[in-house]
Amino acid sequence: RKEVEQDPGPFNVPEGATVAFNCTYSNSASQSFFWYRQDCRKEPKLLMSVYSSGNEDGRFTAQLNRASQYISLLIRDSKLSDSATYLCVVTRSASKIIFGSGTRLSIRP
Amino acid sequence: NAGVTQTPKFRILKIGQSMTLQCAQDMNHNYMYWYRQDPGMGLKLIYYSVGAGITDKGEVPNGYNVSRSTTEDFPLRLELAAPSQTSVYFCASSYLVTPGARISNEKLFFGSGTQLSVL
Numbered sequence: 100r101k102e103v104e105q106d107p108g109p110f111n112v113p114e115g116a117t118v119a120f121n122c123t124y125s126n127s128a129s130q131s132f133f134w135y136r137q138d139c140r141k142e143p144k145l146l147m148s149v150y151s152s153g154n155e156d157g158r159f160t161a162q163l164n165r166a167s168q169y170i171s172l173l174i175r176d177s178k179l180s181d182s183a184t185y186l187c188v189v190t191r192s193a194s195k196i197i198f199g200s201g202t203r204l205s206i207r208p
Numbered sequence: 209n210a211g212v213t214q215t216p217k218f219r220i221l222k223i224g225q226s227m228t229l230q231c232a233q234d235m236n237h238n239y240m241y242w243y244r245q246d247p248g249m250g251l252k253l254i255y256y257s258v259g260a261g262i263t264d265k266g267e268v269p270n271g272y273n274v275s276r277s278t279t280e281d282f283p284l285r286l287e288l289a290a291p292s293q294t295s296v297y298f299c300a301s302s303y304l305v306t307p308g309a310r311i312s313n314e315k316l317f318f319g320s321g322t323q324l325s326v327l
Contacts (some may be wrong), residue, residue, distance in 0.1 A: 107248070135316075142250070142318035144296055186250065193239055193258060193302075194266065196316070198250035 100182045105199040119173040122187030133188040214319030221289040229284040231299030239302045241280040244295040289326045297322045
């Protein structure tokens, strides 16, 4: 079993829709959690950190559930520019930064 | 401020050839990393460094070597290229206030990647 698992998708939703995807992690010692965005053939870029209390950044909301060991990302009012692969990242130490395989999201007009 | 600069962007190697992927950052970050990403897969850590003169193996170090003679530079060397090393390589850096302890700043800054093909 992978330490960090994501639904690979693709999620294909119309513009303006709300879409959510989860990421599960297996190591309860995991300390920090993030969502990165990766466009095709580009480097990953940090989208947002994920805190236990949940956090919001504009149309994006991230949640962490330590008891069930998953994090989620919710995108409201999706835009065409949101089309990308979203990588779940879980860290335990400076060298234990584990990337999920990513969830592909495609927004259609 | 250039951030993380990675060269070359593309390279084709023949089996058995060697090459060095260059990575430089100008943010005075202490931590630097090399990842590889195979199609449809997540990033896998090859090597990392917590500061000049200190390097350590990641998840998939076989076939690679690194050095960290300065804070800025972290080159990755492939000595005998094999088809299994065909991948996209990303260099990244981050600044951790308390190295070795609980992470306090985990944001990774990535270079733009190197597409390597070994034929």
